[in-house]
Amino acid sequence: xxxxxxxxxxxxxxxxxxxxxxxxxxxxxxxxxxxxxxxxxxxxxxxxxxxxxxxxxxxxxxxxxxxxxxxxxxxxxxxxxxxxxxxxxxxxxxxxxxxxxxxxxxxxxxxxxxxxxxxxx
Amino acid sequence: xxxxxxxxxxxxxxxxxxxxxxxxxxxxxxxxxxxxxxxxxxxxxxxxxxxxxxxxxxxxxxxxxxxxxxxxxxxxxxxxxxxxxxxxxxxxxxxxxxxxxxxxxxxxxxxxxxxxxxxxxxxxxxxxxxxxxxxxxxxxxxxxxxxxxxxxx
Numbered sequence: 625x626x627x628x629x630x631x632x633x634x635x636x637x638x639x640x641x642x643x644x645x646x647x648x649x650x651x652x653x654x655x656x657x658x659x660x661x662x663x664x665x666x667x668x669x670x671x672x673x674x675x676x677x678x679x680x681x682x683x684x685x686x687x688x689x690x691x692x693x694x695x696x697x698x699x700x701x702x703x704x705x706x707x708x709x710x711x712x713x714x715x716x717x718x719x720x721x722x723x724x725x726x727x728x729x730x731x732x733x734x735x736x737x738x739x740x741x742x743x744x745x
Numbered sequence: 746x747x748x749x750x751x752x753x754x755x756x757x758x759x760x761x762x763x764x765x766x767x768x769x770x771x772x773x774x775x776x777x778x779x780x781x782x783x784x785x786x787x788x789x790x791x792x793x794x795x796x797x798x799x800x801x802x803x804x805x806x807x808x809x810x811x812x813x814x815x816x817x818x819x820x821x822x823x824x825x826x827x828x829x830x831x832x833x834x835x836x837x838x839x840x841x842x843x844x845x846x847x848x849x850x851x852x853x854x855x856x857x858x859x860x861x862x863x864x865x866x867x868x869x870x871x872x873x874x875x876x877x878x879x880x881x882x883x884x885x886x887x888x889x890x891x892x893x894x895x896x897x898x
Binding site for chain 1: 821
């Protein structure tokens with residue numbers, strides 16, 4: 625499985641990359657680490673991912689716009705939103721754009737593993 | 746407490762307590778909440794979120810270096826360089842503010858975090874004469890969340 629991690633926080637990108645090595649997950653290759661939506665689109669064209677973890681509040685291009693752009697290019701992409709935004713309207717907006725799952729920050733290692741497994745089903 | 750009810754203030758108290766509890770299995774202990782005076786409380790590192798939409802103002806989380814370093818280590822991030830400490834304090838502020846939207850709804854627009862080291866002119870009241878300060882402790886270190894918001898009429 626090829627994973628692209630999108631988050632404006634270096635700490636969160638590193639943490640997700642570390643959790644992606646969890647033994648419960650299938651073998652994962654990290655194909656890119658992007659700090660905003662524009663970088664994510666560029667990286668996904670260079671090394672197409674199967675799965676994307678997507679933050680929403682980011683500079684340059686936010687996560688909702690990025691999900692729409694990525695899904696337009698690759699509709700079968702599995703996108704897991706990983707965001708602190710806790711309101712239902714945001715979750716619904718992300719799912720309408722094509723995200724397959726939504727994980728709220730703060731999250732535990734196990735919660736991220738479960739969420740990644742779920743969106744691959 | 747004009748314009749911000751006690752229950753609304755509790756949204757931020759719950760968010761910060763939950764943040765530490767979820768990430769480290771040790772919830773932050775809320776020591777007190779009070780109306781701050783002109784000189785707002787702050788520590789070594791501050792993550793500041795600007796609010797817009799149906800509300801205006803800002804929310805910030807401020808903590809000493811030792812707390813931020815310990816938080817990084819508990820997140821299994823061994824690199825406690827300056828950049829990562831700033832990144833982490835911004836992420837805490839972002840998460841607390843983002844979680845508050847569960848109560849306030851999507852009308853609470855939040856900015857990307859601004860991370861600040863030390864005391865700067867950016868740490869000042871934005872809309873309230875006396876913002877709410879929530880003093881907490883985690884692993885024997887004190888920190889503070891300052892809530893300086895008002896609804897837009």
